[in-house]
Amino acid sequence: MTSRKTTFFSYKPKTILNKHKRADHWFWTRYSAYPYLGCQHGCEFCYCREQKYSPYDDPTDFSHVIKVKENAPELLRRALKNAPLDAIFTGDYQPAERKFELSRRMLEVCLETGFPVFVLERNPGVLRDLDLLRAIHEKARAVVAFSIISTPDSKNYDRVCQMEHLAPPAKKRFDAMQKIAAAGIPVGVSMMPILPGLCDDAANIEAVVRWTADHGGTFVLASGLTLSDQQKEYFFGVLRARFPDLLALYQTLYPPKSYGQIGSNWRKTALLIRAACVKAGIRDRIPRPIVPGEKRAINKHVVELLADQLYAMELNAEPNHRLWMYRKAAWAIEDMAENIGLIHRVMGLKGLEQIPDIGQEMGMIVERLILESNPNST
Numbered sequence: 011m012t013s014r015k016t017t018f019f020s021y022k023p024k025t026i027l028n029k030h031k032r033a034d035h036w037f038w039t040r041y042s043a044y045p046y047l048g049c050q051h052g053c054e055f056c057y058c059r060e061q062k063y064s065p066y067d068d069p070t071d072f073s074h075v076i077k078v079k080e081n082a083p084e085l086l087r088r089a090l091k092n093a094p095l096d097a098i099f100t101g102d103y104q105p106a107e108r109k110f111e112l113s114r115r116m117l118e119v120c121l122e123t124g125f126p127v128f129v130l131e132r133n134p135g136v137l138r139d140l141d142l143l144r145a146i147h148e149k150a151r152a153v154v155a156f157s158i159i160s161t162p163d164s165k166n167y168d169r170v171c172q173m174e175h176l177a178p179p180a181k182k183r184f185d186a187m188q189k190i191a192a193a194g195i196p197v198g199v200s201m202m203p204i205l206p207g208l209c210d211d212a213a214n215i216e217a218v219v220r221w222t223a224d225h226g227g228t229f230v231l232a233s234g235l236t237l238s239d240q241q242k243e244y245f246f247g248v249l250r251a252r253f254p255d256l257l258a259l260y261q262t263l264y265p266p267k268s269y270g271q272i273g274s275n276w277r278k279t280a281l282l283i284r285a286a287c288v289k290a291g292i293r294d295r296i297p298r299p300i301v302p303g304e305k306r307a308i309n310k311h312v313v314e315l316l317a318d319q320l321y322a323m324e325l326n327a328e329p330n331h332r333l334w335m336y337r338k339a340a341w342a343i344e345d346m347a348e349n350i351g352l353i354h355r356v357m358g359l360k361g362l363e364q365i366p367d368i369g370q371e372m373g374m375i376v377e378r379l380i381l382e383s384n385p386n387s388t
Contacts, residue, residue: 202233230293
């Protein structure tokens with residue numbers, strides 16, 4: 011295979027901030043803002059080659075044609091001026107960042123405006139901005155996660171490295187994690203995606219969790235592989251050319267017109283991860299970054315506790331109507347402009363029961379969580 015030179019194109023988009031109605035219950039981000047399109051790491055499994063994310067007709071351009079949003083910091087500053095305070099998913103430390111430094115300038119905007127951040131990274135280059143991350147964490151909170159799906163001592167590590175293409179070795183990412191942890195910033199691993207036949211075995215899962223804990227990480231968040239449209243075609247081409255022994259497995263798991271795995275037992279994998287995390291003394295959930303002293307801090311913390319319980323219920327295969335009861339209650343509290351602790355202090359349980367999608371049973375659950383979050387709320 012001949013090497014291909016990377017080409018950079020600078021341009022000025024009209025917008026930079028992607029906004030959602032509320033924070034998700036996975037990364038706890040309500041906004042996302044990225045300085046580049048395309049990625050020089052070129053991981054073969056990256057979902058960003060899908061049509062809805064990629065500006066390229068040819069998926070091979072994804073890792074060789076990098077589009078640089080030269081006005082990203084200015085756009086971000088303008089967008090955050092009147093945005094409700096919540097966490098921003100940002101940062102991109104592919105090699106292009108060394109040249110353009112847009113991720114650093116965007117973090118500077120987050121620090122100026124007091125917005126918490128979540129950074130998900132495959133490159134230890136994020137350490138360059140440790141000073142900013144520490145300052146953001148002191149003012150508004152920051153969380154960092156490293157994308158790591160296999161450890162150097164795992165049996166399929168060499169093959170995983172081939173899948174990750176030009177991403178720095180996992181050992182360097184773990185070493186960077188240790189330095190971020192030493193700076194007092196919550197850090198852990200995003201084990202995404204877990205690749206069938208390569209890193210979904212119990213030994214590798216336990217190794218990733220153990221390495222995370224040994225390097226100061228406090229969480230391992232994981233999910234499976236998704237394949238869609240042109241990315242699916244591209245990935246199957248990679249398997250045919252370089253991993254032919256895996257092709258039949260993936261054709262079975264991802265038949266035509268499928269997006270996620272057919273017949274996969276994700277719950278079994280998630281329970282393995284949870285058990286390994288409990289053994290290592292860490293979590294399989296990311297802590298929510300909540301700005302100290304924020305008016306609605308207790309609301310966000312109660313939502314975090316509800317979402318954690320909801321995830322545990324999903325792993326326990328509890329009835330769907332119970333899951334929706336927790337999900338809708340979390341959304342209702344997230345959407346409130348009022349301080350739920352104040353409502354409880356003034357009106358007690360009856361005040362909680364009057365909140366849409368709460369009711370009597372959930373009201374008692376929410377009351378307990380309020381008291382756990384703020385013992386002085388009554």
